[in-house]
Amino acid sequence: MTLTSKPLSVILFAILFGGIALSSGMGWWATESTKEPAAFTEGEFAGLANPADIRGSYTFGDIANSFEVTPEILAQAFGVSTDDPAAFAVKDLEAIYLESGYEVGTNSVRMFVAFYTGLPFDLTAEETVMPKSATDILLAKGNLTPEQVAYLETHTVNVNEPASAVEPVTESTPVAEETHVESTEDYTIKGKTTFGDLVLWGVPKETIEALIGADMPDPAMKVKDYASANGLDFETLKPALQAEVDKVKP
Amino acid sequence: MVTMFGKRIRLFRPRSIWIRRVVQWFFLLLIALIVLNHSLVESGGGIPFLASASLHGVCPFGGVETLYTYLASGLFVSKIHDSSLVLAAIVILMSILFGPVFCGWICPLGTVQEWVSKIGKKLFKRRFNHFVPVKLDNVLRYLRYGVLVWVLYVTATSGSLLFEAYDPYFALFNFWSTEVAWTSLAVLGVTLVLSVFVERPWCKYACPYGAVLGLTNLFRVFSIKRAESTCKADGACSIMCPMNIPVDAVKTVRNHQCISCLECTSEAICPVAKTVLFTSGGVK
Numbered sequence: 001m002t003l004t005s006k007p008l009s010v011i012l013f014a015i016l017f018g019g020i021a022l023s024s025g026m027g028w029w030a031t032e033s034t035k036e037p038a039a040f041t042e043g044e045f046a047g048l049a050n051p052a053d054i055r056g057s058y059t060f061g062d063i064a065n066s067f068e069v070t071p072e073i074l075a076q077a078f079g080v081s082t083d084d085p086a087a088f089a090v091k092d093l094e095a096i097y098l099e100s101g102y103e104v105g106t107n108s109v110r111m112f113v114a115f116y117t118g119l120p121f122d123l124t125a126e127e128t129v130m131p132k133s134a135t136d137i138l139l140a141k142g143n144l145t146p147e148q149v150a151y152l153e154t155h156t157v158n159v160n161e162p163a164s165a166v167e168p169v170t171e172s173t174p175v176a177e178e179t180h181v182e183s184t185e186d187y188t189i190k191g192k193t194t195f196g197d198l199v200l201w202g203v204p205k206e207t208i209e210a211l212i213g214a215d216m217p218d219p220a221m222k223v224k225d226y227a228s229a230n231g232l233d234f235e236t237l238k239p240a241l242q243a244e245v246d247k248v249k250p
Numbered sequence: 251m252v253t254m255f256g257k258r259i260r261l262f263r264p265r266s267i268w269i270r271r272v273v274q275w276f277f278l279l280l281i282a283l284i285v286l287n288h289s290l291v292e293s294g295g296g297i298p299f300l301a302s303a304s305l306h307g308v309c310p311f312g313g314v315e316t317l318y319t320y321l322a323s324g325l326f327v328s329k330i331h332d333s334s335l336v337l338a339a340i341v342i343l344m345s346i347l348f349g350p351v352f353c354g355w356i357c358p359l360g361t362v363q364e365w366v367s368k369i370g371k372k373l374f375k376r377r378f379n380h381f382v383p384v385k386l387d388n389v390l391r392y393l394r395y396g397v398l399v400w401v402l403y404v405t406a407t408s409g410s411l412l413f414e415a416y417d418p419y420f421a422l423f424n425f426w427s428t429e430v431a432w433t434s435l436a437v438l439g440v441t442l443v444l445s446v447f448v449e450r451p452w453c454k455y456a457c458p459y460g461a462v463l464g465l466t467n468l469f470r471v472f473s474i475k476r477a478e479s480t481c482k483a484d485g486a487c488s489i490m491c492p493m494n495i496p497v498d499a500v501k502t503v504r505n506h507q508c509i510s511c512l513e514c515t516s517e518a519i520c521p522v523a524k525t526v527l528f529t530s531g532g533v534k
């Protein structure tokens with residue numbers, strides 16, 4: 001079969017626009033996401049999407065399209081139980097956390113995405129709280145700056161404990177004093193102390209790894225559970241860790 | 251046909267594949283309008299009945315760039331959308347059938363290079379497109395595969411379109427905006443200047459998408475084929491080829507740089523009917 005230019009041009013149009021029409025009919029054709037955050041305009045991150053521009057109308061899937069964080073991670077971080085985390089809208093978080101009394105919402109997601117991806121985020125702009133499940137993920141990722149760890153130490157909330165037990169978080173209320181609901185506020189290692197608690201108290205990850213002789217476990221894991229699961233004597237490990245806590249505790 | 255000395259004589263006049271120019275300008279204007287509309291929509295306006303996609307949304311190379319990330323994680327690299335993947339698939343299908351027709355018929359950057367090259371053709375006549383020594387030219391033709399590997403590597407490892415900062419195609423449609431990097435503007439500028447001396451310099455030496463599509467020349471269904479029985483070996487096809495392919499030296503063009511422009515065929519420059527054909531069958 002021989003083709004000349006005119007039939008070829010017709011075929012090209014047919015394949016191109018026919019293909020687009022077909023993919024559109026199949027629901028595969030999307031030329032852009034209107035849920036695309038604005039980019040940083042200057043500095044070393046210029047051109048990258050800015051987490052601060054995440055809107056309440058974005059879904060976790062929208063966020064995943066602009067940032068290196070999956071919908072599953074976001075769902076796990078913010079305690080969202082759904083079969084389709086990508087379709088979950090950020091604005092719906094407030095409804096989930098309404099009863100807890102904590103203002104876990106869009107700005108919490110913004111901060112989480114920024115910390116998770118290593119992008120800049122202005123911590124002075126707004127007091128923002130983070131659910132403990134999100135903090136655990138961030139600590140496990142291990143790319144936080146000391147400033148970010150310090151911020152999380154004072155702004156992590158345990159949403160299973162009602163906020164009514166403490167003062168609600170408001171802009172005029174120092175979050176650090178009101179929402180710190182760690183399992184052991186007296187910095188004493190107990191049976192329910194987690195590795196995440198140790199990091200939040202200021203014990204360097206490297207120090208923990210040196211004492212247990214292994215990589216940092218899941219921050220949500222209790223030290224006691226880890227010891228028994230790995231053949232370590234908790235009563236021996238505890239004083240060693242406690243000594244490190246005592247060195248760094250406020 | 252003219253009558254001279256009582257005989258009817260057919261005078262050969264080189265023809266052009268004019269429909270290709272029409273198609274090229276159609277897509278150049280279409281993409282330009284879509285990009286313009288994208289800006290208008292962002293500022294609250296917009297042209298009715300016209301797509302308002304971003305340039306990335308209608309670029310098939312984005313589908314190639316995001317392929318690794320998509321297969322590895324199910325996500326697109328930043329700024330790439332489903333449409334890029336769909337377009338990449340469509341263009342690959344076209345290329346398997348007809349070779350890199352996207353380059354020769356659709357790509358607006360190719361169109362602009364051809365347009366600038368008209369100046370070079372007028373200035374340098376037959377010297378145009380023959381400035382680069384053949385040996386050096388043959389080596390440089392493989393440079394675009396290096397560019398392709400680099401682009402795919404940095405995109406896969408960064409999850410971002412780092413190539414955008416050097417992409418003349420992005421600069422062509424965003425030269426007026428603050429989004430465009432000076433480096434991509436510089437690459438565009440160099441490309442356009444070189445186009446005065448060389449036909450399609452970006453396509454020949456640096457285009458990573460051309461590198462991908464060029465590979466289909468090795469197994470495409472429809473190819474440029476030359477009938478040796480009727481060929482007068484005048485070399486017209488080779489002289490006309492914008493990619494400097496020696497069409498008159500081969501029976502079937504399998505050169506990785508062919509862009510299926512059809513300018514070498516009997517429909518255009520070849521003076522003998524049914525001698526250089528775009529066909530899926532054999533020729534004698």
